[in-house]
Each structure stands twice: as C-alpha cells, then as structure tokens.
Amino acid sequence: MITNILKRENRYCSMIKIFIFTFFVFSGHLSAQRLYSDPSFNSLIFPQNFTAQRESSANKDLHKNGDAVPIEPGATIVLGDFQGPGIITHIWTTVSSLDPFYGRSLVLRMYWDGSEKPSVETPIGDFFGVGHGAQISFESNPISTSSYGRAHNCFWKMPFKKSAKITVTNESTKYRTESFYYYLDWQKHETLPENILYFHANYHQQFPAKPGDYTILETAGNGLYAGTIYSVQNMELGWFGEGDDRFYIDGEEYPSLRGTGTEDYFGDAWGFRQFDRPFYGVSLWEGYFPGDRNTAYRWHIPDPVPFKNSIKVSIEHRGSVFNDLGVQLGSFIERPDWISSVAIWYQSPPAGFIEPIPPTEQRIAPYxxxxxxxxxxxxxxxxxxxxxxxxxxxxxxxxxxxxxxxxxxxxxxxxxxxxxxxxxxxxxxxxxxxxxxxxxxxxxxxxxxxxxxxxxxxxxxxxxxxxxxxxxxxxxxxxxxxxxxxxxxxxxxxxxxxxxxxxxxxxxxxxxxxx
Missing domain, CATH: 2.60.120.260 (Galactose-binding domain-like)
Structure with missing residues (x-):
C-alpha cells in the first residue's frame, strides 16, 4: 500500500513538473513574442568601432528650452544631412499642429548617397504605422507610437555609404506646423561592407481602388522585402479583407508566395480587431461600416522576402457587401474602398521614385x-x-x-x-x-x-x-x-x-x- 501511495505521489509530482515546465516554456514563448529579444543586444557586450551621433531639434543654446522648429505651409525643413559611411538607428518625432490630419499633410523624404530622388517618400503618419492622418498608440518591434499617437519611434536600420539627407515638408496649404520636435540617432563608421542594402519606403494609394489587384510595390534591383502598412477606408458595409496577398519574385508570372486572405497575411483570422504584436497587428480598427478607417501592419523581419532582379507585391481587394437592412448581397466582391499603403524594403542600388505621391487634398478624405x-x-x-x-x-x-x-x-x-x-x-x-x-x-x-x-x-x-x-x-x-x-x-x-x-x-x- 505504501508502495502504491509513493507511486501515485511520484506520478503526481511528475505531472506537476510537466505542467510547470510547459507553463514556463509557453509563457517564455509569449514573452519572447511580446518582448522580442533584439539581436543587437548582443553587441552591448563587445567594444564597438563607431561614433554615436545625433541630429535633433534641440535649441543650440544649452540654457534655453524652445526645442522645436515650425514648418510653414509648403515649406521644407532638413532634419539631417550626414556624411558617411553611417547607419541611422533611431528616429523620434512629435508634432504640435492645428491641422487635424497632419499625419497625411507632413511628408517624410530620405535621400541616399547624393541621389536627387528620394528612396523614402511617405506621409509621416503612414510611415509610423497609422494611416488616414489618424492618431493612435500601438507597439511593434521596429515602429511604435505613444502619447495617443503623437509620439513616433522608428528603429529600422538605414545604412548609407556616402551621405544621407532627411527632410520633412508641410504640404498643407492651410495649416502651419507650430512645433516639430525630432531626434535622429546614427552611427558614424569608418567603413561599411560593399554589399549593404539601402532602406526604402514608398506610399501608394487608390481612392477608390481600381479593378484588378492593388499593387503595394513594384521595383527592380537586388534586395529584401521587409514590411507592409495597409490602410482601408470602407466604401461599403461589410468585410473588405477576403483578398489574397501575392508576391511575384524576379519576373515570375505566377506568384511563388500566395496568401489565403487579407487578415491571414497580417497575422489575424476571421476578420480584424485592434491588436499589436512585434511583427504584425492592426494599429487602427474602426469597423465594417462605410467611412470606417482601418490600418494593419506586417513586418518581414524574421522572414524577409529576397529578390535578385525585381519584386511585385499585390493584394486583392475583395470582400462582402451588405445592404442597409443587413442582407448580404455578395461575399467575394471586388470593392471600391479607399486603399493606401507603405511598402518597406531594402535594395541595392538605391531606387529613386519617379512618380510623386498625390497632393495633400487627394490624400485626405473630404472631411x-x-x-x-x-x-x-x-x-x-x-x-x-x-x-x-x-x-x-x-x-x-x-x-x-x-x-x-x-x-x-x-x-x-x-x-x-x-x-x-x-x-x-x-x-x-x-x-x-x-x-x-x-x-x-x-x-x-x-x-x-x-x-x-x-x-x-x-x-x-x-x-x-x-x-x-x-x-x-x-x-x-x-x-x-x-x-x-x-x-x-x-x-x-x-x-x-x-x-x-x-x-x-x-x-x-x-x-x-x-x-
């Protein structure tokens, strides 16, 4: 009897150990997903061969406050003009403006190695993960916002060999940006590898979406696709996200990467709801009704998509349509929603955009x-x-x-x-x-x-x-x-x-x- 009792106790102890082990492994997995361990932490235990640099809006008089710069309508300010080689490691901004949609009115541009054409051109709100000129807080690995969406942080690495120039333009014709605060943290290196890839981000929109797949990116060069920010303003009652994502690599006619639904590509399922994870999430979700605004993001940091010659990334814009009585009239209809996106990728040589982004009044709904x-x-x-x-x-x-x-x-x-x-x-x-x-x-x-x-x-x-x-x-x-x-x-x-x-x-x- 004593032997049986001991066997039972050993069995229970084993079960408890398995439960505790499983709990901590699972908890550790969740923690790793939420608090992704950045490999750059490893660099903290070794000496580094670079000089830390910063450009900011700080008042040059160390005894004064006044650490912001205004931007008049139509004016451009230069945030930084660096001589390389170097790597931009962090960008922070916050804005005070009477413009309720300054996230769409202020445009961020970046130029690498003396190029006259920008390799980054996007409204500042969309670049920081929230479309429509909306303001909301969310958390992810390379991009985060806080202070009800007014504080923006970016940790994408942006290398350059010769030079880097970063500007912000106030493309509003009506509103003055009263205060623009910023940090640009970067590293000055003695040399960088010859085969480095340059950071790119490009804004695109169709208001409303045209027949056929919506193109997020189409570019030539050698590089890696790194992320998508996708914004939709509903024109119909219903779900806009039955469309599949498609990646055409190096000129292929049939996509080698094919998705199963919009929410699936952005890491969710059975529609959208607001949530944020290190590599995917929905930063803004207002709903399924006409006029509702939504933004989702997907970072290909653990799973970049390489290309040698070219890449095209597109997505269907199909979904359901209901009438005002709640009767579904179709479940896989190509919808005329207002779609906008930012594609993020690395490539060499750096690409400059030929087509400018639409003017401000065309980037904002007619509020x-x-x-x-x-x-x-x-x-x-x-x-x-x-x-x-x-x-x-x-x-x-x-x-x-x-x-x-x-x-x-x-x-x-x-x-x-x-x-x-x-x-x-x-x-x-x-x-x-x-x-x-x-x-x-x-x-x-x-x-x-x-x-x-x-x-x-x-x-x-x-x-x-x-x-x-x-x-x-x-x-x-x-x-x-x-x-x-x-x-x-x-x-x-x-x-x-x-x-x-x-x-x-x-x-x-x-x-x-x-x-």
Missing part, C-alpha cells in the same frame, strides 16, 4: 472641419464658458450642466460625425444628443492629463440646414481624483463631418448588386 467660431453655442449655466476661434472650455462647477452647439450643413446626406473632445483630470461624464436624440453612449471625459482626443459619433442621416449637438452633464467620473477641483469640465476643438456621398466609390457595388 468638413468646423471650428468653434462657426458654431452657435449655448450653455446652462453660462458661467464658466470661454471660447476662442478654435477651442471651447466649459467649467460649470455642477454635474448637471448642459451645453448646446448648432452647426449647419449645406447638403443632405449620410454623415459621419466626429469631434475632438478634451479629456482632462477635471473632466466628468456627459451624454451626447443630436437633435434631442441620444448620440451614442455616455462619455467619461476624465483622464490623467489634458488631451484632445478624436471621438466618433457614428453615421447619421441629416437633412440640409441647422442641427444641434447637446452634451448633458451626468455627474462626476468614478476616476476623478480626490483632490481635483469639481469643475465638471467639458472641452472641445473641431467638429469634423464626413458626408459619405462625397467619397468616390461610396455604395458603388451596392448599387450594382441592388439592380
């Missing part, structure tokens, strides 16, 4: 940006209300306050309603209404900070004329700090409308299928 000065505003109580041309601040000092804003639209249609609402340590709860009807859920505007954040109030069918948005106080937030002044604060910047009928391709397939 109507309504400023505070264009709104008719009423508040009860009226005490505590202050406004400027571009901002509204309301501190009524009571939890059941109410504020109304009248806006006019010239044309009837289906409108997506958005606003920049200020979330603050003094903020509280407010219920929005549109024309006396509830406009989405109750909002909690209390956070640790003072941040203007984009709020989407969904789609609404509006007649031409005047409409009213009202925010009724619903008391203090459960997150309100005990020492915070009970101001019951409400703040607002722009009201931003998007009339879907103004977007080329809207309901194009629905109208065909409904006949």
């Amino acid at each position: 109507q940006v309504i400023t505070i000065k264009d709104l008719e505003i009423r508040a009860e109580p009226s005490a505590g209300l202050t406004t400027s041309d571009i901002s509204l601040d309301y501190s009524p000092g009571k939890g059941d306050a109410s504020i109304e804003l009248d806006f006019k639209i010239p044309e009837a249609g289906r409108y997506q309603i958005n606003a920049f609402l200020t979330h603050s340590v003094f903020g509280s709860k407010y219920q929005p209404f549109l024309d006396d009807q509830p406009l989405g859920p109750e909002l909690d505007l209390c956070i640790s900070g003072h941040e203007p954040l984009w709020i989407n109030f969904d789609l609404n069918v509006l007649a031409a004329g005047t409409h009213t948005i009202r925010f009724d106080g619903r008391g203090s937030s459960p997150d309100m700090r005990s020492m915070a002044v009970p101001a019951y604060y409400f703040g607002m910047g722009y009201l931003i409308l998007l009339r879907l009928e103004d977007m080329a391709g809207y309901h194009e397939e629905l109208n065909k299928l409904s006949k």
Whole structure:
C-alpha cells in the first residue's frame, strides 16, 4: 500500500513538473513574442568601432528650452544631412499642429548617397504605422507610437555609404506646423561592407481602388522585402479583407508566395480587431461600416522576402457587401474602398521614385472641419464658458450642466460625425444628443492629463440646414481624483463631418448588386 501511495505521489509530482515546465516554456514563448529579444543586444557586450551621433531639434543654446522648429505651409525643413559611411538607428518625432490630419499633410523624404530622388517618400503618419492622418498608440518591434499617437519611434536600420539627407515638408496649404520636435540617432563608421542594402519606403494609394489587384510595390534591383502598412477606408458595409496577398519574385508570372486572405497575411483570422504584436497587428480598427478607417501592419523581419532582379507585391481587394437592412448581397466582391499603403524594403542600388505621391487634398478624405467660431453655442449655466476661434472650455462647477452647439450643413446626406473632445483630470461624464436624440453612449471625459482626443459619433442621416449637438452633464467620473477641483469640465476643438456621398466609390457595388 505504501508502495502504491509513493507511486501515485511520484506520478503526481511528475505531472506537476510537466505542467510547470510547459507553463514556463509557453509563457517564455509569449514573452519572447511580446518582448522580442533584439539581436543587437548582443553587441552591448563587445567594444564597438563607431561614433554615436545625433541630429535633433534641440535649441543650440544649452540654457534655453524652445526645442522645436515650425514648418510653414509648403515649406521644407532638413532634419539631417550626414556624411558617411553611417547607419541611422533611431528616429523620434512629435508634432504640435492645428491641422487635424497632419499625419497625411507632413511628408517624410530620405535621400541616399547624393541621389536627387528620394528612396523614402511617405506621409509621416503612414510611415509610423497609422494611416488616414489618424492618431493612435500601438507597439511593434521596429515602429511604435505613444502619447495617443503623437509620439513616433522608428528603429529600422538605414545604412548609407556616402551621405544621407532627411527632410520633412508641410504640404498643407492651410495649416502651419507650430512645433516639430525630432531626434535622429546614427552611427558614424569608418567603413561599411560593399554589399549593404539601402532602406526604402514608398506610399501608394487608390481612392477608390481600381479593378484588378492593388499593387503595394513594384521595383527592380537586388534586395529584401521587409514590411507592409495597409490602410482601408470602407466604401461599403461589410468585410473588405477576403483578398489574397501575392508576391511575384524576379519576373515570375505566377506568384511563388500566395496568401489565403487579407487578415491571414497580417497575422489575424476571421476578420480584424485592434491588436499589436512585434511583427504584425492592426494599429487602427474602426469597423465594417462605410467611412470606417482601418490600418494593419506586417513586418518581414524574421522572414524577409529576397529578390535578385525585381519584386511585385499585390493584394486583392475583395470582400462582402451588405445592404442597409443587413442582407448580404455578395461575399467575394471586388470593392471600391479607399486603399493606401507603405511598402518597406531594402535594395541595392538605391531606387529613386519617379512618380510623386498625390497632393495633400487627394490624400485626405473630404472631411468638413468646423471650428468653434462657426458654431452657435449655448450653455446652462453660462458661467464658466470661454471660447476662442478654435477651442471651447466649459467649467460649470455642477454635474448637471448642459451645453448646446448648432452647426449647419449645406447638403443632405449620410454623415459621419466626429469631434475632438478634451479629456482632462477635471473632466466628468456627459451624454451626447443630436437633435434631442441620444448620440451614442455616455462619455467619461476624465483622464490623467489634458488631451484632445478624436471621438466618433457614428453615421447619421441629416437633412440640409441647422442641427444641434447637446452634451448633458451626468455627474462626476468614478476616476476623478480626490483632490481635483469639481469643475465638471467639458472641452472641445473641431467638429469634423464626413458626408459619405462625397467619397468616390461610396455604395458603388451596392448599387450594382441592388439592380
């Protein structure tokens, strides 16, 4: 009997050991996936034969602050003009601008070894992994954003033999970039191998997508394909991602790399949802409805795609189409969504782009940006209300306050309603209404900070004329700090409308299928 008991205990001990071993191996795998161990860490234990260098927007007077540079509309600033050989290892930027879509208005360009044509040309927001000029935080291995999408970090390695020049151009015709902050960290080397490959990134768009596969990249040279940033703004109700990815290498007519669906290529399954991993993820996900904005990324760092002479990367833009009653009219339809992308690759010799990217007004959806000065505003109580041309601040000092804003639209249609609402340590709860009807859920505007954040109030069918948005106080937030002044604060910047009928391709397939 004692022998049997000991056998059972040994068996249980063995099972526990196996469980513990499996748990730690599995946990270690997850940790490795989330906290990918960069091989460059290995270099920290050996002496290095380079000189660390930095270009930044820092004030040259070490005793002063003022560490940013402005960029006037149409102007270009040079972030760095380096003499090689060298390797750029880190780029950080943040921006202060009244332009609500500066992520699409500011264009980043990089020139290698004295080339007159850029090897990197892309809107700055798309380069840092978020399309549409949107701002949102996400985390990946070579690219990350934080501070609600306002801080951008890049760790792609960018070698050059002779020289490197990096510029940013404010291609907005209306908005001045008030403050552009940046770091460029790089290494000055004595020599670099002759066979190094140069970093490239190129922006492409089709608004709306044309018949046939959407081309992400087509280039000639010798190199490695390294990453895709793919953005879609829906023109139909339904799922846009039934299309397959295809890689044509060195002139082949039939792709040697073929995918099984858009979400599969970006490491997800059964549609999209917002998530971030070191090498793949969905940095922005608003949904399946017309006007919704989405961005996915895929880094081929563990699995680069080599090519000797040329490469073409494309993807189908097929998916489902539903009518407004939720009836599916097709499941594998070529959709006219607004698609944009950034291809990232390394190649030699460096390629310069011949075709310029589209102008700013063609890179941004036809949003109507309504400023505070264009709104008719009423508040009860009226005490505590202050406004400027571009901002509204309301501190009524009571939890059941109410504020109304009248806006006019010239044309009837289906409108997506958005606003920049200020979330603050003094903020509280407010219920929005549109024309006396509830406009989405109750909002909690209390956070640790003072941040203007984009709020989407969904789609609404509006007649031409005047409409009213009202925010009724619903008391203090459960997150309100005990020492915070009970101001019951409400703040607002722009009201931003998007009339879907103004977007080329809207309901194009629905109208065909409904006949």
